[in-house]
Amino acid sequence: MRARLDEIVFDCADPAALARFWASLLEAEAVDREPHWSYVDPPGLPRLAFQRVPEPKAVKNRLHLDLMAGDIPAATAEAVAAGAGAAGELVTDAYGQFQVLRDPEGNEFCFVSGRAARGGRTRA
Incomplete structure (x- = not known):
């Protein structure tokens, strides 16, 4: 099976705010697709997407x-x-x-x- 990296998705509490933070770091525009889903398309990188989840981050990232x-x-x-x-x-x-x-x-x-x-x- 061959696959291609499409996007990297972050679970979060506030997708719009997190997309704007990452957009500022990566010189890109934040896009709010829905209230629970935002993304950034940084030049030369895969899309970074942000989806609302109910639970808070509890431990260190594995990635x-x-x-x-x-x-x-x-x-x-x-x-x-x-x-x-x-x-x-x-x-x-x-x-x-x-x-x-x-x-x-x-x-x-x-x-x-x-x-x-x-x-x-x-x-x-």
Whole structure:
């Protein structure tokens, strides 16, 4: 069986707000298809969709997005201003740099640079 990645879907409490947060990070437009479903089509990436679910996020994500950033501290500051929270400090090692963050609903993601952007990190 062959399959193609169509979109990445986030379960969340407020799809419209989360779509706008991610749209601001990825320089894209947020689209509200229905009150319980919004999405973003970032250039060069699969669609990110956001669907309302009744239960809150309870544990650490088993999947997260790594976003390439030339200037991680500047990208982190912009993301925090948009509603993200930094999780720990900027990590610099032989592979490059990464910063773990959480979006407004607690979903983890990372800004990465250098070889860290190609899987050199050991944790998120």
